[in-house]
Each structure stands twice: as structure tokens, then as C-alpha cells.
Amino acid sequence: MEEKIICGITGVGIYGVISISMFFIFFTGMLVWALLQKKSYLNKMGAMPLDSGESADKFTETSQR
Amino acid sequence: MNVETFKYDNRIVRAFGIATVVWGIVGMLVGLIAAVELFLPGASLNLQYITFGRIRPLHTNAVIFAFVGNGMFMGIYYSLQRLCKARMFSDFLSWFNFWGWQLIIVSAALTLPLGYTTSKEYAELEWPIKIAITIVWVAFAVNFFGTLVKRREKHMYVAIWFYISTVIAIAVLHITNSMTMPAGLFKSYSMYAGVQDALVQWWYGHNAVAFFLTTPYLGLMYYFLPKAAGRPVFSYRLSIIHFWALVFLYIWAGPHHLLYTALPDWAQSLGMVFSLMLIAPSWGGMLNGLLTLRGAWDKVRQDPVLKFMVAAVTAYGMATLEGPLMSIKSVNGLTHYTDWTIAHAHGGALGWNGFLTFSMLYFLFPRLYNTKLWSTKLANYHFWIGTLGIVFYLIPIYVAGVTEGLMWKQFNKDGFLQYPNFLESIVQVVPMFQLRAIGGTLYFVGALLMAYNLYRTAKAGKFEPDTEAQAPALEKAEAAHGKLAFHRLLEGKPLFFTVLAAVALLVGGAVELFPLFLIKENVPTIVSVHPYTPLEVLGRDIYIREGCLGCHSQMIRPFRSETERYGEYSKAGEYVYDHPFLWGSERKGPDLAREGGKYPDAWHFNHMDYPGNVSPGSIMPRYPWLLTQKLDVQSIEDRLNALRRVGVPYTADRIAGARAELAAQAAKVVANLKQGSVNSEPDKEIIALIAYLQRLGTDIKTAPVATAAK
Numbered sequence: 156m157e158e159k160i161i162c163g164i165t166g167v168g169i170y171g172v173i174s175i176s177m178f179f180i181f182f183t184g185m186l187v188w189a190l191l192q193k194k195s196y197l198n199k200m201g202a203m204p205l206d207s208g209e210s211a212d213k214f215t216e217t218s219q220r
Numbered sequence: 221m222n223v224e225t226f227k228y229d230n231r232i233v234r235a236f237g238i239a240t241v242v243w244g245i246v247g248m249l250v251g252l253i254a255a256v257e258l259f260l261p262g263a264s265l266n267l268q269y270i271t272f273g274r275i276r277p278l279h280t281n282a283v284i285f286a287f288v289g290n291g292m293f294m295g296i297y298y299s300l301q302r303l304c305k306a307r308m309f310s311d312f313l314s315w316f317n318f319w320g321w322q323l324i325i326v327s328a329a330l331t332l333p334l335g336y337t338t339s340k341e342y343a344e345l346e347w348p349i350k351i352a353i354t355i356v357w358v359a360f361a362v363n364f365f366g367t368l369v370k371r372r373e374k375h376m377y378v379a380i381w382f383y384i385s386t387v388i389a390i391a392v393l394h395i396t397n398s399m400t401m402p403a404g405l406f407k408s409y410s411m412y413a414g415v416q417d418a419l420v421q422w423w424y425g426h427n428a429v430a431f432f433l434t435t436p437y438l439g440l441m442y443y444f445l446p447k448a449a450g451r452p453v454f455s456y457r458l459s460i461i462h463f464w465a466l467v468f469l470y471i472w473a474g475p476h477h478l479l480y481t482a483l484p485d486w487a488q489s490l491g492m493v494f495s496l497m498l499i500a501p502s503w504g505g506m507l508n509g510l511l512t513l514r515g516a517w518d519k520v521r522q523d524p525v526l527k528f529m530v531a532a533v534t535a536y537g538m539a540t541l542e543g544p545l546m547s548i549k550s551v552n553g554l555t556h557y558t559d560w561t562i563a564h565a566h567g568g569a570l571g572w573n574g575f576l577t578f579s580m581l582y583f584l585f586p587r588l589y590n591t592k593l594w595s596t597k598l599a600n601y602h603f604w605i606g607t608l609g610i611v612f613y614l615i616p617i618y619v620a621g622v623t624e625g626l627m628w629k630q631f632n633k634d635g636f637l638q639y640p641n642f643l644e645s646i647v648q649v650v651p652m653f654q655l656r657a658i659g660g661t662l663y664f665v666g667a668l669l670m671a672y673n674l675y676r677t678a679k680a681g682k683f684e685p686d687t688e689a690q691a692p693a694l695e696k697a698e699a700a701h702g703k704l705a706f707h708r709l710l711e712g713k714p715l716f717f718t719v720l721a722a723v724a725l726l727v728g729g730a731v732e733l734f735p736l737f738l739i740k741e742n743v744p745t746i747v748s749v750h751p752y753t754p755l756e757v758l759g760r761d762i763y764i765r766e767g768c769l770g771c772h773s774q775m776i777r778p779f780r781s782e783t784e785r786y787g788e789y790s791k792a793g794e795y796v797y798d799h800p801f802l803w804g805s806e807r808k809g810p811d812l813a814r815e816g817g818k819y820p821d822a823w824h825f826n827h828m829d830y831p832g833n834v835s836p837g838s839i840m841p842r843y844p845w846l847l848t849q850k851l852d853v854q855s856i857e858d859r860l861n862a863l864r865r866v867g868v869p870y871t872a873d874r875i876a877g878a879r880a881e882l883a884a885q886a887a888k889v890v891a892n893l894k895q896g897s898v899n900s901e902p903d904k905e906i907i908a909l910i911a912y913l914q915r916l917g918t919d920i921k922t923a924p925v926a927t928a929a930k
Contacts, residue, residue, distance in 0.1 A: 181468060181724075189460045201452035203303060203377040204443045 222693050224372065227686035228301045232314040234588050234683065236294035237581060239322060241671050243290055244577070246329075247282030248664045254279050255660050258808065259653040261832075261841045269333040271841045273767025277344040278332040283569060284342060286325045288433060291577035293317065293360075295440040296383055298584060300364065303380055303443065305373045305691040309366025313359050320356035324349060335765035336406040339800055340421045342428050343397050347408045350398040357394065361387050368714040372691040376714065378459040381721070382439030384714070385467045388722050389431035392729070397424035401799075403862035404855055407761070411866050414795025415482055415743050416736055418803055423474035423729060430470040433573055434536075438466075441509050441533065444580055448525045454511035458504055465501035467721055469494055472728035476547035479556065480777040481803060482792040487732060488549070494728070495547030502540030509533040524599035528579035531607060535571020539564065554629070557773055557807040559649070560621030563614050570610045570663060578602070578670060585674045591681025598673045606666035612659030620652035624807075629781040637784050642810040647837045746793035749919040751868045752912070754856050754878040755885040759912025761859070762905055763802070766843065771808035774916065787814035787917065794920060797868050809840060814917035821889055822896020824910045846906040851886075853879060853903070885911055 257263045257272045264271045297314065301307060308314050327349050331337075337344040345353070364387055368376070397420055400408035410417050446453050453459055475483060475491025510533055513520060520526045542564055546555050555561060586593050593599060627645040630638035639645055736743070752760060763769075776782050778789040790813050795801055819827075826833065829847055831840035856878045864870045874881070886902035889910050893900050900906060 177727075182465070185461060185464045189457050192457055192460070197456040198452070200375060200377060201446070201456040203373075203375070204299070204379070204446045205450070205452060 223690050224693055225688060225690050226305075226307055227688050229297070229307055229311060229314065229685075230588050230683070230687055231685050232308065232311075232318060233294055233298045233584065235318050236290050236297060237584055237588070237674075239318070240287060240290040240294055240577060240581065241667075241674060243282060243286035243325060244574075245664075245667055245671060247279060247287045248660070248667055250275055250282055251279040252657065252660050252664055255653065255657040257841065258839060259650050259657070261839050264841050266842050266844055268335070268766075268843075268845045271766070271843075273770045273841075274333050274335060274337075276767060276770045277337060277341075278329065280342060281328050281332065281344065282325070284428070284432065285328070288437075288569075288573045288577065289321065291573070291580065292386075292432070292436045292440070293321070294584070295444065295580050296364075296436065299379060299440065299443040300367055300383065302689075303373065303377045304367055304371030305689065306367055306371045309363050309370060313363035313366075317356060317360045317363060320352065320359065324352050324356060327352070331406065335767075337764060337767065338400065338408060338410065339764040339767070339769055339802060340397065340410065340417075341425050341805060343394075343421070343424060346406050347398070347400050347402050348405065350394070350400075353394060354391075354398075357387075357391055361391065365714060365718075372694050374694060376717070377443070378453075378456065378463060379439035379443040381463050381717070382435045382442065384718055385463075385721050385725065386431050386436040386439070388718060389427060389435070389467075389471070389725050392722075392726065393424045393427050393431065396729075396733075397421060401862045401866045403859045407855070407859070407862075409859075409862050409866055410800035412799070412801075413867065414798045414801050415484075415792045417799065417801040418478055418481065418795075419475065419483060419487065419733065419736055421801070422477035423471075423732060426474035426477055427471055427729075429568070430473075433568065434470075435466070437573060437576055438462075438505055440580065441505075441529070441576065444576075444583060445509055445512055445529050445533070448523065448529060448579070448583055449513055449516045449519065451512065451516060454508050454514065458508045462501050462505040462508060464724065466498075466505070468724045468728075469498050469501065470728075471725050472732065473498060473547065475732065476552070477805065478803075479547070479549050479552040480779070481775050482790050482795065484736070484792070487736065490732060492547050492549055495544045499541060499544045503537060506533055506537035506540070509536075524593075524596060524603055525579045525583045527600070527603045528575045528582065528606075531603070532572050532575035532579060535567060535575065535610075539568040539572060542567065553777070553779065554625040555621065556777075557805070557811075558621040558624040558628075559617050559652075559806075560625065561806060563617040563621055566617070567610075567614055570606075570613065574663070575606065578606070578667075581670065581674060585677045586681070588683060589678050589681030590684050591677060594673055594676035594680055598669055602666045602669045602673070605662050605669070609659050609661070609663030609666060612662060613656055614659070616652040616655035616659070620649035620656075623649050623652070628785070629779070631781070637781065640785065642785070642807075643835055643837055646808065646839055650839065743792045743796065745796060746791060746920060749794055749796060751797045751863075751870060752915065753885055754860060754882040755889075755908050755911045756915050757859055757863070758851055758853070758856065758882070759908035759910070759915075760802075762846070762909045763912060764800075768812075769802045769804040771804075771806065771840070773804035773807050773811045774813040775803040776811055776813045782811070786811045788920065790917075791920070794917070797863075799863060799866050799868065812913070812916055814921070816914045816916040816918035817921065820896050821892040821910050821914065822898045824913055825893055825896070825898045825900065825906060828906060828909065846909060847900065847904060849905045851903050851905050851908050853882060856882060 253263070253270065254272055254275050268274070297308065324345075328345055331346060331349065332344060336346045338346060343350075364383065368380070399411040401411060402408045412420050442453060442459060472494035473491055475487045476495045477491075479488050479492065510530065513526070513530065516526075520530055545551055546560070546564060582593060582599055624645050627639045627648065628642075632638045774790075776786045776789045783789050823834065825847075827835070828843045830842055831838040857875055860870050860875045860878055864875065883902065886907045889907045890900060890902045
């Protein structure tokens, strides 16, 4: 049944090519983008939770109870 | 530099924190009651309001939207302010969000036991409450994006990306799946029918797990885990890949809830493939979380916050490996409809969401009250009793799931079903249900210990309603920054980023949903399938009200083990008038897709009155009120008109004569009951339910199947 429906679409052959290209471009683009980030930027971003809000040490001492 | 002084709003965080604890305890308690009812059906004391079918959705809604929902708001309201170096955009909207959400929860807690339900899993609430959810969510979104606009920090940390995807995705999912036609204040019919309704529902159901239980919690993990560990996330680069891959892939995987059903094959394959791909980003995220603790494992030994986090992230990893494996069709053939699904869901809920919520509460309460946690020891007890609770919960219920799956499929050497009576499989796993309740109790006790610990912490400290902070205004910071690279532009502009994330999210949904709605051949029609009679419509609504689909599926998969047991496998064309679809996702009782004509009317009457008398050992609860409550005939025109508006071909004449047609069919059922030595009046609810049950699956029993395709 599915073949019949799918084959009925004019120019359906291009759909597969478009799909695989979409995925390839999306994931390659994303990987390239992520890999091109500068170390300084990544370090700065990664540290963001640490320099926001209350410092940790005051609260992490274990209580003796 | 123009340094501004401002205050973070701690009141709203505390309010959501308290709500998290309170609703968590309520939700777990309801779950425990439901668990006990499964091996002790009398535990509901024959009260209709607390039967399994009605409190199961109460439990799932309470845990997902009340416990995890409030936990999510608590974490977002705390972390967003600090990551943006700004107070929330509007205090009014914060409190509107809080009280609106609590009101929705209370209305759910009232309406679900009363039987007001749409029957769509995790979307059971009726249309007025659905509208309220939309309004509150929009208020949250305005407050959220308003805060992003007035932020003093140029860059958006990855946690905020995850929050953004949550805000958009939940809005889209909720609205698409909530399209219903009201038939009175507390009744509505889904706009979609049968297969289409099923696909929309599980597109929603799966992505509610993705974007309500997963993405916001991943955002919270990326904020709270580094904070508790005192070191940055292992790889910020990996977190970028984690985010984009996850939001791009997740939305496609919904059809894995419908494998081997009447859903078209292409949609099933799509769901399976994308589910398998999801392992990569999920495990990337899990490893990123765990590796953040590199060199800090000594802290894990000391700090209960980190203990809970490590266990939560590990549970996330296990659940996200198991989910894709269960999406492989051959594996799903065994696991689907069994308690394995319940085990999978609870591995995620108890481990990932539950433990991460506990860790946030233990992290936040001392900070909000400017003191130390009252008792670290008690928190450690909580950790171990909770972990044991999960183990004692999961092991028996996995055993139950595999046992059920194998027993349903077992043939003897002569080629007949080894266990032709469905009940045999249930009797076999009742001890597992009992053990599971012990595990649940342990987990529940742990939560009580936490509540006490947090209460004492609050008593010991002094609440700080606002935390003062200082930061330069954004314009200055931008000027100092110099030229902007593309990625910085991307994450620096919330609107642009939101649009991109929305596109990534929506592609999958569109590809799956549109063909099923636009191409008629996807749902081949069957000439002998007709709309339900007025009496059957009322019976079906009682079936929905009692939550029958919590235990009974209406979808026979094309396996020999199923066709031998239940009859001809289900076809997409059989459900074209089903608003909503009632395929179910779990079998604690047999499938009912071909129930019609299997037993006499009197059997159903006696069975609903006292299932144990008809089927010794049955765990089905009694429904004595159906025998005495009067059928709501007054609303039949409203119901039929609503169904007509969503496309069921009832003519105006038929609706005008509905009461006469209904009375005639009821009289027939009463006559049938008399033959079985049962006396009932025709205006009782049981009559309508029997009419509906006797109709199930009979459309294609009476005539040869004629499909439009092939």
C-alpha cells in the first residue's frame, strides 16, 4: 500500500536525496560549528553557573546531626 | 562601568519548592494506593472515585505535572535569574504562574476522580482546564522571554537553551493534542479520529516525556550539577551537540508507542529509527553530566546533593538506552502492553526526575534559608531508602512484564495457546505487584524523611526573600565585547535562537502528522464500519469515564498469539469514528477490540457487578454503581452534535430521534438480560456499557472486509 502511495507522487525520487542532505547538512553543520568554538569562549560559558548566585562552600559542609 | 544593583526573587522559588514537596507526596501516595488496588481490588472499598481506572490518571498527572512540574518551575526560576543576572521580568506573572498552576492541579485532583477525562494519556484533563493550562503556560513564556530580554549577561548558557525548547515545544504539543469539540462543560470529543488521534496523542505523549520530563531537567542538570560539584561542565562543546541533536531527533520518535498497531508501517519505521538514533545524544548528555564530577568523586561520598544527582543521571542513561531498545519492533512485540512499560516509565520518573528534584531541593533549601541542611545523615538515609525503593520497585515489575509477555505468546506442542485464559498471566504476576508496592512504600517513606528534613532546615534558618546582586548593564558589556561571531550572535539573540530551535523541533512533527491527515489512502476505509448508536455512544463515554483503557487495550496486533486469543487483528479503517481512539497502552486485562458477541449480555452484567464471581482470581474492581446509576440521556443530543461536528456522519434526523433509538436498543438489552435471569431497568448505566461492549469489533465480523487499497 505504502509503495503505491509514495510512487504516486510526482518526482518522489528527489525526496530521499533531500532528506539525507537535510540530515547530513544539519549534523555536519552542527558538529563543525561546535568544533570551531574557541577554547576561551567555551571555558567562559562552562563557568557561568559557578559565578552566578551564592558560593557553594558555605552550604556544602556536612552537618553533624 | 555602570554597575547595577538588583535583587533575585527567592519567594517564588520557595513557593514552587514547597509545592513540589507537597504534591510529590500526594502523587506518590496516590500511586501507592493504585499499586495496592492491583493486588487487592477491594482496597477501593467499591468507591467509584478511587477505583484504579480513575486514580491511575490522577497519579500520572500528579507526578508529572504537579511534582515534576513544580520542581521544574522551582529550578528554572532560581537558575534563570542567576544565569541572566536579572530578576524575573514580572513578579505578577511569576505569581500568576504559581497560583494558576496550583489551581490547575487542584482542579485535576477534583475532576479526575469524578470521571471527567478525555482518556488521552497525560492529557486527560477536560477542555476548560486545558484552556487554563494554555493561559498559564503563555504567562510563564512571557515572563521567561521577558527575563531573557532584560538580562545583564550577554551569553545564554546551555541550560537556557533547554528551557527555551521546553517553552516552545510544550505549547505546540499541548495545543495540537488538545483540539477537542466540547459537548457540555466537562465533556468533549477529540477532533481527530482513530489512527490519526492515536498518532497525535503519542506524538504528544512521547514528546511530553521529552520536553516536560527531559529537556527542562537536562537544563537543570547543566546548571545545578556543576554548581553542586563546584566545577564547570565536562565539555561545553558536547553540551552544544547534545542540545541540538536531542531537540532535532526527539520529536520524530513518537510512533514507537504504536508499533505493530494499525498505524501505517512507514510511520512505525520512522519512529523506530529515530528512537535508536536518540541513544547518541542522550548518552552524550549523561556522560557529560557524570564526567563533570571527574576529580570530585570524593565530594560525592560526602554530599547527598551530589549522590542524588549521580544516581539521577545514571537513571537517565539507563532509561534512554532502554527506551530505544524497546522501540525496536521485535523487542516491542514482547514488551508492549506488559508491565515492562511501567518499569521503564518508573525508572525514568523515580530515578531521573525524582532524584534530580530531591537533589535540587536539598541544594536550594539551605541557600534560601541561609543555613546548613538540618541533617545530612537523614538526607543520606533518604538517598539509600530511595535507591532501595527504586530497586525493589523495578525488579519485580520487570519480572512481571517479561512473564506476561512470554505467557501471552506461549504455544503448546499442539499449536494451541499454552495459556488461553488471559487471567492466568495476571494471577502469575500478582506477587510481583505486591513486591512492587513495598518498593513504592520505601520510596514514599524517603520522600517523607526529606519533607521533615527540609522543614527543620527552614525552621533553623532565616528566609531571605531577595538576594542582592550586582552586574553591569548589558549595553556596556556588549560594547566592550567587540565583534560578534555567528554562534555568539545565535545564542545572544533569544528570538533568532528560538526560531531555529522551533524549526528543528517542528520538522519531525510535520513530516509525521501531515501525510496521515492529507493522504486518504493512509487510512483505508471499510464499508461495513458504521458510527456508534446513541446508546453505544453513552456506553463508550462510561468506558472513558471509568478509565477502562488503563487496563484494557482495543488493538489486536498482527501476531498469531494475538489473533488466536482475540480474533482478527485490528485494521485502521475500524476506528474511523472513534473520537477519541481507545487503543490503550497497557493490559492488566484482555484486549477488548473483538469483545462484542463473545459473551451474553447477562455475563457482562454479572461481571461488572462482581468480576471475581465470574472470573475467579480476577483483579478487576467491582462496578456496582453502574447497576444503580441512571443513564444521562439528557445530554445525548449535545454529544451526537459534537461528534457530528468532528466528522461522524450522524444526520439531523437521527439526532432528533436519538432518544427513541436509544430506548429501543436499551429495551433489547433488557430483554437479553432477562433471558440470562437478570432483571435491570433500561435507564441504568450498565445497559449502555453492555451495548457498547457488545458492539466492539463486530463491524467486520458481520461482513467481508473491503479495503480501499490493495
